[in-house]
Every structure is written in C-alpha cells, then in structure tokens.
Amino acid sequence: MAATEWFYFVGDEQIGPIATEELKRLAADGTISPETEVWNEGMPSRRVASALNGLFPKSGPGVSAPPPSRKSPEAVRTALKASDNVSKKLWFLDLKFEQFATPRLIGFLFAASLLLLVLLGVGSIGYALLNYPVLQAAIISVVTIIYLFILAVGMRVFFEGCLLMFRMTEHLSNLRHLRPEDDLISK
Structure with a gap:
C-alpha cells in the first residue's frame, strides 16, 4: 500500500481521494469492509479491500478479529454523503x-x-x-x-x-x- 491517494466505492459511487492512513482508519472502524472495492492510480482495476496487504489483519489460528469499534463522525458523514448522492441520482x-x-x-x-x-x-x-x-x-x-x-x-x-x-x-x-x-x- 505504497500509493498515497486511494478511492473506495459504495455501490457505483466513488469516494476519495483519501490518504493511505485514512483508508486504514476507515478499515479499522468498519466503514470499509473487506468486500469494499478500492482503487488507486497504480492499479489496473478495482480490487476488494481484503486483497490489500496490511489493510485488514489476516485471520488464522492465534489471530483474533479486532474488537468492533464505534464509527467516527467522519465515517458517518462520508456514508451520509454517499447515500445523499445515490438518492439525488434516483430523484425520479x-x-x-x-x-x-x-x-x-x-x-x-x-x-x-x-x-x-x-x-x-x-x-x-x-x-x-x-x-x-x-x-x-x-x-x-x-x-x-x-x-x-x-x-x-x-x-x-x-x-x-x-x-x-x-x-x-x-x-x-x-x-x-x-x-x-x-x-x-x-x-
């Protein structure tokens, strides 16, 4: 994850650019799930977030899932913005x-x-x-x-x-x- 500007997708809505640290924080607080598609300029196409090394902890023996955390206000604002954009597209x-x-x-x-x-x-x-x-x-x-x-x-x-x-x-x-x-x- 060397790239500094990332985009993630909620449905067909592209959100970003965001920094790598912000992407990691969104993954940690649950805003981005392992199935969320992400992309940066160095990638030929979108990939699921779980395919990126270091974004989500690997599950296996001895590795427990991180405790659920409360969503940050920024994550809530981002999700609301994405849902507003979708509802504006479906005004008809x-x-x-x-x-x-x-x-x-x-x-x-x-x-x-x-x-x-x-x-x-x-x-x-x-x-x-x-x-x-x-x-x-x-x-x-x-x-x-x-x-x-x-x-x-x-x-x-x-x-x-x-x-x-x-x-x-x-x-x-x-x-x-x-x-x-x-x-x-x-x-």
Missing part, C-alpha cells in the same frame, strides 16, 4: 402525481379544449348561415353540433384516461418503494 423515483400532472391541470386542458370546440362550432354555424341557403345551413348546423358533441365526449374519455393513467403510475411508484421486509402479505 420520488415523483408524485401532484408534481407531474394534477387533476386540476387535466381539467383545465379539458375545459380549454371544450371552449375551443364551442368557438369553432359557433364559427362554422355562422359561416354556414351567411353563405348557404337556410335549409342547407340548418343541416350543416345540426351536423356540426353532433360532430362537436362526439368530439367533446371523446375528449372527455381521453382526459379521464390520462387522469387514470397518472393515478395508476402514482400507485405503482408507491409500490416500488416498498422494501421486501415491508411485505405485509407474507407475514
């Missing part, structure tokens, strides 16, 4: 329905679309009354009203489907956050 898992699309927003879009349809309908009926004989204008007006009604119902179904989809997505994201030990069915 915490999106709630209200942050993405609210029922109020979907209702507003539906109302705005319906208003646009009514304005288009009134405009087309007015155009028909001004440019066609009365009988043809009446037929065009009735067809336009039926067409607008069908479009309004279709829009309502579409927006309700969007609302249902977003609510289902919210429920699924809540289920994804359950841990195996939170499984209430098997208990």
